[in-house]
Amino acid sequence: MKLELRGITKRFGDFTANDAIDLTVEPGEVHALLGENGAGKSTLMNVLYGLYLPEEGEILLDDEVQNFTGPGDAMAAGIGMVHQHFMLIPVFTVAENLILGHEPMAAPGILDLESARRRVREISERFGFDIDPDAKVEDLSVGQQQRVEIIKALSHDAKVLVLDEPTAVLTPQETDELMRIMDELRRDGTSIVFISHKLREVRFISDRISVIRRGKLVGTAEPTASNEELASLMVGHAVSLNVDKAPAKPGDAAFQVRDLTVFGADGHRHIDGLSFDIHQGEILVVAGVQGNGQTELTEAILGLQSQVRGSITLDGKEILGRSVSQVLDAGIGFVPEDRTKDGLVGEFTIAENVVLDRFRDDAFSRGLALKLGAIRDHAEASVEEYDIRTPSIDTFAGRLSGGNQQKVVLARELDRDLRMFIASQPTRGLDVGSIEFVHKQIVATRDSGLPVLIVSTELDEVTQLADRIMVMYGGRSMGIVPADTSREILGQMMAGIPHGE
Structure with a gap:
């Protein structure tokens, strides 16, 4: 089936999410829609799927x-969509999820x-x-x-599939x-719109690539x-x-985690006996699929988790149990x-955000009075040093782009007398220009001799930033490599196979 979008425009108030977009997907074609988060890709596909009504334009099949x-x-009409966040009921079986919303009856009430x-x-x-129709969704892997x-979409005879x-x-x-699977669907004649911001995957599978900015x-x-x-x-x-980074010159093991265990409110172990070191002047990147204890790890370090056992030391001093x-x-x-x-x-x-955790500094x-002139001078210097694109230091942080918001956070956190730096998903939602800037700041922090802990689910970022990589699965370390x-090995570790086994 041929899909054609002509002049699609979608607005939310004064904000134009899609501006007169033309797009054609030929039958049996994998057409990638490439762009940074917030570029308008998902909005366009939600228009196609009938979730949004466009102000202008038309859809042709x-x-x-x-x-x-x-x-x-x-x-x-033959359009199926697999959303980024799955629309499945975990306690239902695969077959039950398949018919949800249009339940066929074998007999009245059955x-x-x-x-x-x-x-x-x-x-x-x-x-x-290889899917069991009677398996409960909650027992299945993410893949x-x-x-x-995809089965749900194809069961409705989808001829155009949006991923x-x-x-x-x-x-x-x-x-x-x-x-x-996408290649099999393409061979079967299904047209696929593949939404992504990952260049490696887009180039590998696509027949054509359209870029939205x-x-x-x-x-x-x-x-x-x-x-x-x-x-x-x-x-x-x-x-x-x-x-761009030179080989690390690690010093002493300045940051040490020993037998860290973090319990949830229900008693579940989100982290189970985790131990590792980070040396001065090195970047340890924690990799793994989201939801395997990475968030709980950083929260435990920061003092945001209440039910914690083990030890966390920085420069030989215990920090576990301290307040944020x-x-x-x-x-x-x-x-x-x-x-x-x-x-x-x-x-x-x-100006207020860059001193959020420092406004008590001399x-x-x-006393109780803020030195407003000093705060403004500091903010002006931060805007220049970190290339924060803003009309004024008086601009509300919520009105900045994602990349500029991240630069404000970096300016606040790096412009202190640090002994260690931690960043979780540091480039999530940023354009590649902002990513380049953030990476340079992280490497410069390592080169200043600090231990650096990065948590990332982006494998390209993991391998480029890291001096060493620790993969987490199910709250445990699958090894440090x-x-x-x-x-391939990293993927096996992310699937729960410890390195060397």
């Missing part, structure tokens, strides 16, 4: 104009689950999915759950398996285009995609994974 009023119309089971088996065998979402950031929560092996379609490229060419289209200027302010005062700089929720106060100005206050460890 096989040259016929469609008038979707909701997802039901889109599904009936669901026809057998027909759903047959449909799951038929699609699974056809594409090699298997994604296959269930929205489908590899965001997959291990490398699961990503490879998804690429195989700030709501506009800025170009279409072939998969033979270089990463640099695609990145330039994404951000509008040339950028370097490689992290005491941990920060001990010299730890911290960039949280959710900058808008935990890193900034959006209703505060840039440099910025005298050199930065040049192969993606």
Whole structure:
């Protein structure tokens, strides 16, 4: 089926998320929609799927104009969508999820689950999915759950399949398996729109690549285009995609974690007996699929977890059990994974945000009175040093772009007398230009002789930034390996196979 979008425009108030976008996907084509987070990719596909109604433009399937009023119309027309966050009921079986919302009846009051089971088996065998129709979704791996979402779409005879950031929560092996499935679907004649910001995957699987920047379609490229060419289209200027860093010169083991165990409110062990060291002047990157204890690890270090056992020392001094302010005062700089929720106060100005945890310092206050001139001078210097693009230091932080918000957090955390630096998902949602800047700051911090702990789910970032890599799975370490460890081995570790076994 041929898909054509003509002049699609979608606005939210004064903000134009999609600006007169034209896009054509040929039958049996994998067409990648590439762009940074917030570029408008998902909004465009939500228009296609009937979740949003466009202010302008039209959707055509096989040259016929469609008038979707909701997802039901889109599904009936042959469009299926696998959302970035799966739309499955964990306690239901695969077959039950398949018929949810349009339950066939074998008899009055009796669901026809057998027909759903047959449909799951038929699609699974056809594409090699290996999914048990009677398995509960909560018992399936993330990769298997994604296959269930694809089965759901195909069960409605989808001829156009939209995959929205489908590899965001997959291990490398699961990503490879998804690429195989996409190739099978393409051979079967299914048209696929593949939404992503990962250049490696886009170039590997796509037939054509369209790039969206700030709501506009800025170009279409072939998969033979270089990463640099695609990145330039994404951000509008040339950028370097490689992290430029000299070999580490590690010193003493300044940061030590021993037998760390973190319990949740329900008694579940989010971290189970974790031990590792970070040396002065080295970057240890914690890799793994999101949800395997990485968040709890950083929160335990910062004093945000209450039920904790073990030991965490910095420069030989125990910090486990201290308050957040005491941990920060001990010299730890911290960039949280959710900058808008935990890193900034959006209703505060840039000047206020860069002294959030320092306003009691003698440099910025005298007794109960703030030294407003000193705070403004400090903010002006931070804006210049960290290249924060803003009309004024009085601009509210919540009005900045994601990259500039992250620069504000970095300016606050790095411009202190640090003994260690921690950053969780430091480039999430940033354009490649901002990523380049953040990476340079992290490497410079390492080169100043500090131990650096980075948590990242982006495998390219992991391998480029790290001096050593620790992979977490199920709250445990699967091993600590050199930065040049192969993606295959890292993928096995991310799937729960300890290194060397």
